[in-house]
Amino acid sequence: MTLKPVRVGICGLGTVGGGTFNVLTRNADDIARRAGRPIVIEQVAFRTLNPECDTTGIRTTSDVFEVATNPEIDVLVELIGGYDVARELVLTAIEHGKHVVTANKALIAVHGNEIFKAAHEKGVIVAFEAAVAGGIPVIKSLREGLGANRIEWLAGIINGTGNYILTHMRDEGRAFEDVLAEAQALGFAEADPTFDVEGIDAAHKLTILASIAYGVPLQFDKAYTEGISRVTAEDVEQADNLGYVIKHLGISKRTESGLELRVHPTLIPKERLLANVHGVKNAIAIMGDAVGPTLYYGAGAGAEPTASAVVADLLDVARDIATDHHYRVPYLAFSGIGEQESHLPMMPMEDITTAYYLRLLAVDRPGVLARVATILSEQGISIEALIQKEATEGELVPIILMTHRTREKQMNEAIRLIESLADIAGPVTRIRVESLDEHE
Amino acid sequence: MTLKPVRVGICGLGTVGGGTFNVLTRNADDIARRAGRPIVIEQVAFRTLNPECDTTGIRTTSDVFEVATNPEIDVLVELIGGYDVARELVLTAIEHGKHVVTANKALIAVHGNEIFKAAHEKGVIVAFEAAVAGGIPVIKSLREGLGANRIEWLAGIINGTGNYILTHMRDEGRAFEDVLAEAQALGFAEADPTFDVEGIDAAHKLTILASIAYGVPLQFDKAYTEGISRVTAEDVEQADNLGYVIKHLGISKRTESGLELRVHPTLIPKERLLANVHGVKNAIAIMGDAVGPTLYYGAGAGAEPTASAVVADLLDVARDIATDHHYRVPYLAFSGIGEQESHLPMMPMEDITTAYYLRLLAVDRPGVLARVATILSEQGISIEALIQKEATEGELVPIILMTHRTREKQMNEAIRLIESLADIAGPVTRIRVESLDEHE
Incomplete structure (x- = not known):
């Protein structure tokens, strides 16, 4: 049994578009053996020809919307980037029953909910592996x-x-x-x-x-x-x-x-x-x-690494194209549009808990460390490590502190109070610390 | 639209079997939301009950072949390990039209070609993510x-x-x-x-x-x-x-x-x-x-990490169960049983090319290094680094060598000749060296 080819329209022939064009062309035989059917480039839309791509014999256009409405196209590959035109292009393609593959992280992060809703209603795939971390699957x-x-x-x-x-x-x-x-x-x-x-x-x-x-x-x-x-x-x-x-x-x-x-x-x-x-x-x-x-x-970036992810999505589309939409992997992993775990709220930053690295510049005067330690203690923040550099005559002394885990709100307040001390010069530098261990 | 549950029979309730049982049970709701349908444990076959698993209300048996022939089972999960019984069990399940998920690397490595051929003929899935590197997908x-x-x-x-x-x-x-x-x-x-x-x-x-x-x-x-x-x-x-x-x-x-x-x-x-x-x-x-x-x-091992891979395979089965076999991902990535790239032969070890670390014990006598270097040079092997430890009176001196890349056959011959030198004691230690860089 030989399945008919999947016909792809590539919109954008810049770095990632050019890479995708070349990987699909160069590895066409292996890709067909993996997909069980050929994945062919039916049309390419671009403003400037990429000198690294040989588009001989392929239908080209300067109008990306021609691809979105072309009845000979099964999958539109959106590689033009940006927000507004990309959004309109993707929604137009979906409206015309086309599957979509995109590398556009801004588009998905900002307009993804709207795009997935439209795609779900039309029963088409929107795949976006290349939008996060380039070629890493x-x-x-x-x-x-x-x-x-x-x-x-x-x-x-x-x-x-x-x-x-x-x-x-x-x-x-x-x-x-x-x-x-x-x-x-x-x-x-x-x-x-x-x-x-x-x-x-x-x-x-x-x-x-x-x-x-x-x-x-x-x-x-x-x-x-x-x-x-x-x-x-x-x-x-x-x-x-x-x-x-x-x-x-x-x-x-x-x-x-x-x-x-x-x-x-x-x-x-x-x-x-x-x-x-x-x-x-x-x-x-x-x-x-x-x-x-x-x-x-x-x-995480580059022409062919990103193309690797785009083409992997095309392989998934080639396999799932004939599958009932209910059996496909949900866009955001869990089935049910609007039935997401919305009872999990996004926390405001002041409610997060982490450890902190602080760097202060202190006037070399007795008691300054005690005053800083008292402020931290009063905010319920405990110190894990403290380094005070040797003082040079008349100079400000850097103090480095590492704290145990505490709420950001407490740390904000502590920093405000420390900065108001007369013997602390300038703003406190604060960098968050994560152990990334298995139990945190 | 609600799809009917996928019914799983787990064979073996040891470390991985117990982990699979517990992950499927504990995360059942999330797994159903991901699969778009529940994945239920219909039957469990084991010789000794795993005290960490609560099998109340689940059909149990001590005969794994009962699972392979049970018409109420869609997917058999083979977690008994070993070669012969596992092979027979998996082939029996396939013969009865069941999909198979296994964590058994020995089974797949040794009997995989036979198993995939049988599964292909029956149009069933055999999934084995857990067979390599445990929970890593x-x-x-x-x-x-x-x-x-x-x-x-x-x-x-x-x-x-x-x-x-x-x-x-x-x-x-x-x-x-x-x-x-x-x-x-x-x-x-x-x-x-x-x-x-x-x-x-x-x-x-x-x-x-x-x-x-x-x-x-x-x-x-x-x-x-x-x-x-x-x-x-x-x-x-x-x-x-x-x-x-x-x-x-x-x-x-x-x-x-x-x-x-x-x-x-x-x-x-x-x-x-x-x-x-x-x-x-x-x-x-x-x-x-x-x-x-x-x-x-x-x-790469352990009860729940391995179970993570087994259950991921079950999710794939749940999605692909209604898909025509031609659209599924091929067992070994490329479509066509017997149409593999068999023109790529496996090379005998003596034909591989790599760099080498060598450690020799030499009698501290003038000229020994020159004799070793001559042997390597005559075999076309060039030295990248050489360390000779300071000699202590009457002791053997260790010599450490790093070579550039060469054919194993040349290295075997060089080692044979070095070991035959009168001032080299005992066998030469040889460990291969790989740079793992992007261009090798």
């Missing part, structure tokens, strides 16, 4: 591979640019601005790096992972986002002395009070695998109640 | 998540007992026998540890991974297997000095001459994530042509 692993588990927490390095910067700051003792400028020159960071270094891109991806992990609707607006631009070479070094590495993590935990959803610089113990993920690579640690801790590592 | 990742890729190589720590022993040898500078005895006392190693420490268990798993990676039939008999019982504390220390860690790896590579399939102690650079996988944990690195290097980490 983490959505499939979380949604299917760990399907037996109640997910307890997940934590990931899900922005390669941020990890590149932190890796070089640590290895070379350099400042944030310095490494950023280099990353921009090398093409690892955008001219406007806000999306990456301020954690917005990571928050998009974290939003998607959390919905799949816990069966809740996408709630990007509830994510707490803090970037790495204020991490200093001094903090990186102090963390190292204490046995920690600073990583920019997306973290989501299930607690008795609800779900945590936060992106921020984080101290993690050196011996954790996540601490050993360097450069532009991504990795996600996931804790399930049955499986315990697992980790998934690989390239 | 590596089969799903390799077979589906990386489906766009031509797999170049994979290398894994796929036996927890072996990794536990090597981890403690390194951390504590202890001897193999010493750590093994402790592992046995703690229950991490069997009374007869042969399967684990001699690499047979790892070779079963590697055989399965390689078939899925390259689309070739299962060929356990072609795997080269070397255990860790001859790794000494001295080698562990020397490797450390050179920037390496010794791990017991299962390695499979695609080369121009065919496929490599080998399990042996291996020096790998300290900075690799695999080198940082400690204790009983497992991890598999997989290199695809599009995605580049990826890695999957987690618990």
